[in-house]
Amino acid sequence: MIPLPGILGEIAAIAGDRAATRLAMRHGGQEMKLSAHPESALAQVVGAEAAAAIVAAFGPVKVTIPMAHLRGTRGRRAAIAKLLSDPTVSAAKAARICDVHERTARRVREQMGSHNAAPLLDWGSEEPE
Known part of the structure; x- marks a missing residue:
């Protein structure tokens, strides 16, 4: 192990x-x-x-509790941003739902800024041709 x-x-x-x-x-x-x-x-x-x-x-x-190698965050940030666009959803709740660290959810919320818009980051999706 x-x-x-x-x-x-x-x-x-x-x-x-x-x-x-x-x-x-x-x-x-x-x-x-x-x-x-x-x-x-x-x-x-x-x-x-x-x-x-x-x-x-x-x-x-x-x-x-550390996430260790057992829980990853890739591909989940877009879901966090969508949840956090609702101001009543806490970072802790979004983290639980999306299976990420609370710190990740807080960072996404900070990146969203006061406008509650999704951050301008590459979430891993490819651009259409």
Whole structure:
């Protein structure tokens, strides 16, 4: 397995590769409050026992889960821009829907500027001939 970055590598050492991988796939690119409560997002993804071990190691803190190599952003920025053209949609919500890091959604929103227009970037689509 490819080594997991940052806190995911530490979580893998504590709770196993499967728990860390599931966490990255489900919450990669998002902020998460670490909680051992059985109904917490962490416990729902990795299980109550693994969540307890993770919280024992790190404490009940808020962390940003790295996306690792498991979740990519290519081809999703146009969808983010479309969602963010609605001023009631938060960057966090757009990131969850489009499967990208919250930071990516915030950057797209910044590029859109105050006019809420899609940024003038190449989203990977080819020009028609």
